[in-house]
Amino acid sequence: MTYVSFPQSKPLDFVAIGRLCIDLNANEINRPMEETMTFTKYVGGSPANITIGMARLGMKTAFIGKIANDQMGRFIADYLERNNIETTNVVTDNTGAVTGLAFTEIKSPTECSILMYRDNVADLLLTPAEVQESLIAESKVLLISGTALAQSPSREAVFQALDYAKKHGVVIIFDLDYRPYTWKTSEETAVYYNLAAEKCDIILGTREEFDMMERFENNPEKNDQITAAKWFDYSAKIVIIKHGKEGSIAYTPDGIGHRAKSFPAKVVKTFGAGDSYAAGFIYGIMQGWTIEKSMEYGSAAACIVISSHSCSDAMPTTDQVNDYIERCNRGEITAS
Ligand SMILES: Nc1ncnc2c1ncn2[C@@H]1O[C@H](COP(=O)(O)OP(=O)(O)OP(=O)(O)O)[C@@H](O)[C@H]1O
Numbered sequence: 001m002t003y004v005s006f007p008q009s010k011p012l013d014f015v016a017i018g019r020l021c022i023d024l025n026a027n028e029i030n031r032p033m034e035e036t037m038t039f040t041k042y043v044g045g046s047p048a049n050i051t052i053g054m055a056r057l058g059m060k061t062a063f064i065g066k067i068a069n070d071q072m073g074r075f076i077a078d079y080l081e082r083n084n085i086e087t088t089n090v091v092t093d094n095t096g097a098v099t100g101l102a103f104t105e106i107k108s109p110t111e112c113s114i115l116m117y118r119d120n121v122a123d124l125l126l127t128p129a130e131v132q133e134s135l136i137a138e139s140k141v142l143l144i145s146g147t148a149l150a151q152s153p154s155r156e157a158v159f160q161a162l163d164y165a166k167k168h169g170v171v172i173i174f175d176l177d178y179r180p181y182t183w184k185t186s187e188e189t190a191v192y193y194n195l196a197a198e199k200c201d202i203i204l205g206t207r208e209e210f211d212m213m214e215r216f217e218n219n220p221e222k223n224d225q226i227t228a229a230k231w232f233d234y235s236a237k238i239v240i241i242k243h244g245k246e247g248s249i250a251y252t253p254d255g256i257g258h259r260a261k262s263f264p265a266k267v268v269k270t271f272g273a274g275d276s277y278a279a280g281f282i283y284g285i286m287q288g289w290t291i292e293k294s295m296e297y298g299s300a301a302a303c304i305v306i307s308s309h310s311c312s313d314a315m316p317t318t319d320q321v322n323d324y325i326e327r328c329n330r331g332e333i334t335a336s
């Protein structure tokens with residue numbers, strides 16, 4: 001059963017809009033931040049990580065975003081280009097804005113947190129006029145990510161991108177990517193998340209992210225089926241609700257809750273799971289695979305990233321994902 005059809009005639013597979021940032025991941029793992037002294041620098045930002053994941057899987061990708069006019073901004077642009085991600089719509093800020101930083105704390109494989117430095121960041125300064133209609137028109141998929149909705153003008157830039165995608169028959173995917181610190185009030189957050197989600201074909205988020213959006217709804221038991229059903233009255237064809245290592249469930253308008261097997265992992269840190277899962281899942285669904293097989297692929301990609309030190313740099317190729325699945329099936333990988 002095919003739930004989403006991708007416009008095959010379009011030359012570009014995937015374009016994402018949103019933040020391009022820097023991750024500084026603790027080298028001394030299993031320690032609190034207070035005792036962490038050194039970090040390794042990687043490109044970060046959830047939509048950037050997903051795009052890098054899609055590129056590693058062999059998809060033709062592009063990014064729409066704004067970078068600071070400094071060494072960090074140039075590091076990001078260079079990394080995207082080296083990963084074959086088209087950067088014609090990566091705009092350089094000229095107001096002195098800075099690159100967002102995410103310092104990661106790896107206290108244990110299950111206790112990880114992120115300290116974000118996001119004052120006056122360039123990514124939130126992308127304007128609607130800077131979004132290239134022609135780039136979106138030529139892509140099969142547009143991915144939006146919730147954090148870009150937190151402030152103007154980036155918020156309007158995302159809605160502009162959504163309008164272009166609708167106009168040109170591009171499949172729209174929303175990774176909720178809710179990061180509380182970029183928002184001012186919970187009401188504002190829920191309003192803009194809901195307005196954007198109404199326009200999307202595939203919505204991916206954790207149970208907690210959907211809870212945040214449901215502040216105006218009546219779903220006291222946090223029932224996944226009720227959560228998903230609302231979006232089928234708008235544009236959605238697939239709603240995925242993620243539950244960490246318990247796996248995820250994909251709901252479709254026919255009332256089916258699709259589940260896939262998850263894999264064991266030797267976990268180094270938990271962050272990056274969602275981004276790699278998204279890349280693997282979207283790749284699979286774009287190949288015409290079943291929802292279950294696509295979810296399985298996303299789960300395996302997630303295991304590879306959470307077993308590694310970085311998010312972006314660890315995004316796997318198809319050979320790496322296939323190899324991981326085969327090794328799990330042979331019982332060669334066990335959970336940490
Ligand atoms: N400890 C784990 N072991 C195996 N698979 C995992 C584990 N944690 C996450 N996954 C896989 O990754 C998928 C997405 O994870 P999760 O629900 O934690 O997303 P997320 O909260 O968006 O991630 P992130 O921490 O990157 O924001 C899960 O559905 C599961 O397949």
Ligand SMILES: O=C(O)C[C@@H](O)[C@H](O)C(=O)CO
Pocket residue numbers: 021023043044045046047049102114271272273274275311
């Ligand atoms: O999304 C961010 O800004 C930070 C990410 O790059 C980070 O590594 C992460 O949280 C991935 O889920």
